[in-house]
Amino acid sequence: MENLSAELEKRHYTVRCFENGSAAAKAALEELAGCGSVGIGGSMTVEKLGLYDALKDAGHEVYWHWKVPKEEMDAARQKALLSDGYLLSCNAITEDGMILNTDGTGNRIAASIFGTGKVIFLVGKNKLAKDVPAAMQRINTVACPLNARRLGLATPCAKSGECTQCQGPARMCNVTVIMEGAPTSHPVLVYLIDEELGY
Numbered sequence: 432m433e434n435l436s437a438e439l440e441k442r443h444y445t446v447r448c449f450e451n452g453s454a455a456a457k458a459a460l461e462e463l464a465g466c467g468s469v470g471i472g473g474s475m476t477v478e479k480l481g482l483y484d485a486l487k488d489a490g491h492e493v494y495w496h497w498k499v500p501k502e503e504m505d506a507a508r509q510k511a512l513l514s515d516g517y518l519l520s521c522n523a524i525t526e527d528g529m530i531l532n533t534d535g536t537g538n539r540i541a542a543s544i545f546g547t548g549k550v551i552f553l554v555g556k557n558k559l560a561k562d563v564p565a566a567m568q569r570i571n572t573v574a575c576p577l578n579a580r581r582l583g584l585a586t587p588c589a590k591s592g593e594c595t596q597c598q599g600p601a602r603m604c605n606v607t608v609i610m611e612g613a614p615t616s617h618p619v620l621v622y623l624i625d626e627e628l629g630y
């Protein structure tokens with residue numbers, strides 16, 4: 432974790448390391464205390480850490496499309512995009528500090544790059560991959576199949592765990608971004624967590 436932290440700092444991220452998710456969640460709440468509104472990207476890590484309820488209990492306006500009826504999801508995504516703070520994880524992070532995410536809709540990736548006031552990535556140790564090809568392999572054979580099964584989508588990877596580069600309507604891998612450094616328009620923090628979290 433120390434090596435990865437140093438690599439991320441070279442790429443101009445603000446990095447903190449935590450022994451477990453609850454310590455990281457507590458720090459995230461403190462970091463976001465001055466943010467009136469907080470958006471959240473699709474994230475099993477954020478869900479597991481209970482941050483949606485914790486943020487609401489702390490008095491923030493919280494926008495998370497996972498927590499609203501289907502017809503309100505797009506509005507929640509848009510409000511999240513312009514929030515004072517934003518929480519998400521990543522699908523993979525390389526040993527030299529590249530952060531990779533693949534989205535079906537693209538809202539999570541968009542918010543992580545531009546528009547929000549402050550972004551915090553919460554990254555469990557299971558997201559670590561040797562390099563970019565290994566990170567893509569992780570996305571296509573671990574993250575995407577697990578997400579497809581969670582959502583009940585009939586993708587080939589949900590059935591077999593293998594990626595066929597499907598082109599059907601259920602395809603989840605529409606937008607992939609490799610962050611080679613921290614975007615310059617807003618603070619981007621990476622919380623490295625010595626615990627397996629999310630997909």
Ligand code: SF4
Nearest residue numbers: 575588594597603604
């Ligand atoms: S491209 Fe299709 S098969 Fe491959 S990981 Fe994405 S959804 Fe699954």
